Amino acid sequence: MSTVDHRPGHMHAKLPDVTLLEYWSAIVSRRWMIAGVTVLVVIIVLVGTLLMTPQFQATTTLQINRDAMNVVNIENLMPTESPMDRDFYETQYELLRSRTLAQEVIRSTHLAEHPAYKELAEKVASQAAEGAEGDKATVRKRQQDAVERALTADVLDGLEIEPVRNSRLAKVHFSSPDPGLSARVANAYASTFISDNLKRQLDASTFAVKYLSERLEQLRGKVEESERALVDYSGDQQIVSVGDNAPSLPAQNLTELNGLLASAQNAKIQAEAAWNEARVGTGLNLPQVVSNPMIQSLREAQAEMQNEYNQKLATYKPDYPEMMRLKSRIDASNRQIQQEIGVIRASLKSQYDTAAQQELLTEQRITGLKHDQLDLEERSIRYNMLKRDVDTNRQLYDALLQRFKEIGVAGNVGANNVSVIDTAEVPGSPYSPRLPINLALGAVFGFFIGLVLALMLHLIGSVRRSHRA
Known part of the structure; x- marks a missing residue:
């Protein structure tokens, strides 16, 4: 039973009280509608999944040590790990995700010439050449930089860095429509990262050698100058040294x-x-x-x-x-x-x-x-x-x-603290889209939509019947 409020401005019916049994009756009575909605959503998900471009993921596993093996020090041959090394490893992961490393990978793998990226590369190169001034080398360099910047976003979208918990391992995943390209880029990421790491160490060592060489030259001059001043003074004052600890x-x-x-x-x-x-x-x-x-x-x-x-x-x-x-x-x-x-x-x-x-x-x-x-x-x-x-x-x-x-x-x-444990292999099956998972999710989502529609129709019918009453 429902009641009607006859006060001005309040001409509406109160929602009827619905029991769980009525909900169940509504679901059973509209079971074919729920099934139809579920099947419809599953079909839509199936069609959408089949229309999606398959993505193939290749994985390279790296081992990143806190410090390189100390070959010149027998006592500390292997590096030791510390709980305070989290910032170091986070830095390494961010270096792997950096735009600079992505651009180096793009250059080393010639991604601009691959069919998956060639159309975008040619479009960006033509846009960069329009209105460009300078000689051919300058224009070509500008086009190359523009293409690398344009491809960097796509490469970073396909890149995923997965640290392995409680270990010094990190997995480098790369996804693309071409399985061979995925493996090639993943391996290029590992080799380029190792090469850059060695280059940074070499640059630091070279800088340290150069700096120490300059300081050694300065100190050598100071030593000679101070020794000359000591000899001159001892000669002028007739001071004869008989030893550091010996009396005069x-x-x-x-x-x-x-x-x-x-x-x-x-x-x-x-x-x-x-x-x-x-x-x-x-x-x-x-x-x-x-x-x-x-x-x-x-x-x-x-x-x-x-x-x-x-x-x-x-x-x-x-x-x-x-x-x-x-x-x-x-x-x-x-x-x-x-x-x-x-x-x-x-x-x-x-x-x-x-x-x-x-x-x-x-x-x-x-x-x-x-x-x-x-x-x-x-x-x-x-x-x-x-x-x-x-x-x-x-x-x-x-x-x-x-x-x-x-x-x-x-x-x-030439010590290196990064090494490849497993190289990326060409994947035999696509990583995404995952048809079984998508269909399962579509079925669950379709059933939920059908259930909501069935309950809403039941409530709307109940309200109309209460108005007529």
Whole structure:
């Protein structure tokens, strides 16, 4: 049952309440219409699919490593992957999709001459030649650029880059109406990408070699200039280098003289002690006197004569000639002993004076060497600055030279981080359109349209019946 609203401006009927059973009855009653719509849509999809140009897809599989195999470094022979390499691989995929690479592929495969693109290429070339000025080479170059730009969009439309999850592999798909062309372009993409990658590495290596060569030449000049300044300054200041870690000549002499001064002071102390002992008393107890065989012999002879004199003194008077001769001999022996003691004292005095003089001279020489060392240290400030400049420049030069050699060796190896795993083969069947999938989708879509039409017709009929009621 339905009700009618009689208020002005509201003359419309409310939609009747429809149950699921009524929906099912409507679908069953119009099942042939639903089937007809489904068949019609399937036929339309079939005709459209058959009218579509078949597309053949060829696939090349590439392996892209983060870095090239390091042939010149045994410790890191194979490249290692890092979770932070996503930006690197995204960059490689975008390079594969780049217009520049597409244009290189167009040139290498001569796509402009292929029947699938020849008509478009000729049309674009004729348009580019209209109103063009310049010689034939310029016009031809302009036509070639225009054709490449026009074909680039079609080539990129047929290109698909599919990274393989959790691997370093990437699949390069190319679709075209010609199966042979699809395989040729897919393989050309791989070879051109590898060639461009090697060229970029070679360009980078060449640039690095050129840059390092210029820097090496500059540093070589700086090293020569700093060494020349060091030699000139050391010559002007009479600075003799005896080694980086060795002391200077004045310092070495100071070390030696300090040892000599200690020896001289010790010798002076000993000589002074001996002289102080020798210059007082009779000197008979001096070690030099006691150990002198001549003096000891004279003293023994003197003792014998003195003993004889004392014995004869009991018999003879001192003025007796024999006693006087004996006394004279005793006095002569005593004088000879004193004379020998005097010689020993003079020797000890001479030794003391020599030791004191040696100490004084050594101290004076040390004072002079200290002055020379201080003066050398003052003059060495500038020398050390120049020496540091030489060392720094030489270290920079050696480091750059080593890097230059490494780049030269690595550049000559020609390492590549991209390789072809599977080349594209000529596909035996079209990739699109896919007739079974399209018919299945057409059947589902046609059935849905028929179902919607059946339900709409049922609702419209219900509304009309409610109006009549």
